[in-house]
Amino acid sequence: MKNQQKIAYLAPEIPALSATFVYNEILGLEKSGHRVVPLSVHLPHSPAEGDALEDLGSRTEYLYRTPKSKMLGDNLYLLARRPVRYLRVLASAIGDAGRVGLFNRVGLGLLYRFAVAARVGRILLDENCTHLHVHFAHIPTDIAMYAAGMSAIPFSFTAHANDIFERGWLLEQKVRRAKFAVTISEHNRQFLIKKGCPEDKIHVVRCGVDPGAFAARFACPSHPIPKMGTLGRLVEKKGIDDLIRACQMLKDRKIAFDLEIAGDGPMQSELQALVSDGDLAEQVHFKGPLAHEQVPEWLQGLDMFVLACKKDRHGDMDGIPVVLMEAMLAGVPVISCRISGIPELIEDGQSGLLAEPENPAELAGAIARLLSDDHLQNDFRTNAKAKVQAEFELSKNVAVLDKLFREEKR
Secondary structure: OOOOOEEEEEEEEOOEOOOHHHHHHHHHHHHOOOEEEEEEEEOOOOEOOOHHHHHHHHOOEEHHHOOHHHHHHHHHHHHHHOHHHHHHHHHHHHHHHHHHOOOOHHHHHHHHHHHHHHHHHHHHHHOOOOEEEEEOOOHHHHHHHHHHHHHOOOEEEEEOOHHHHOOOOOHHHHHHHOOEEEEOOHHHHHHHHHOOOOHHHEEEOOOOEOHHHOOOOOOOOOOOOOEEEEEOOOOHHHOHHHHHHHHHHHHHOOOOOEEEEEOOOOOHHHHHHHHHHOOOOOOEEEEEOOOHHHHHHHHHOOOEEEOOOOOOOOOOOOOOOHHHHHHHHOOOOEEEEOOOOHHHHOOEOOOEEEEOOOOHHHHHHHHHHHHOOHHHHHHHHHHHHHHHHHHOEHHHHHHHHHHHHHHHHO
């Protein structure tokens, strides 16, 4: 393939169970002919498994595990080799720290990440990389913009959710310094534009899924009691507390159901207490975390998938959760909330149902409506799969990103 490049890829954790879109994108680009140099801020807390992923992990450099002596050596190397660039970027980093507060956590963190960036700049030069792409607009992009400045190798980044809604420092500066920026939804694109980011540099590229891994089932499960599922970290923005309250309303209306909650997290004890207080122990079950390769089989056993997303007290919220795409591909009717980019995936009444966030009564109503209407369920299965295949298929979105890389090279 012409215009093949050697691209460095930087993310918080590679290959992480919680960020399948990152490693799938890397593997997809490699299949298209690019050579990828993987870089990770941290060693994954929960690494994804599989032969290809073990290989990916073995060739990934984990930046925050770099010995301080080596990091110092990289800084001295770049200072000696490119003194003007190095000092100019150092001045920029000090100015950035001043913008966010020189002596607060973010400001001091920027100065540390400048030092880490010298390691990345050295790798970019040693590996003859032509471009650096980053996932998440917070810490990884801090590192990338300084590394790009030191090495004179362009960078781009993909913005997701928490990294702009809650931890979105210096967004305008990052977009202006990048060759281009990518985000996962039009909602996010408009958010960035309102933050002063130049409109012409921001592109929407979905976090795609592999249809082959989530093939639609031939027959729907025949449970005597309908089985719902939800999956995600047990944190506030997933709205699982609202889903449990909706379940209480369903029980009060004598509507039969079972709910499986897959995942773990800091709210587990609080959510278990909510189940106990509502006398829902027979209907609501905590399944614990699922490995990504277990998700397709688990989805096959559900009559409905519900994700009650909302904005948390810090302003964080989901972008477009990949698990919704996976459920839709698997032929499982979905219900979620009108927040962030989710309405770009689920067209209310066409490919699923949407409720207002933090509204358990409306959520319970949507669940009851779907449980009582087999024709609606069948329509959703067909329309949802078509929607994901048209806009959210991994190979199509990797091709869009690939085109941006190739156009950037010209």
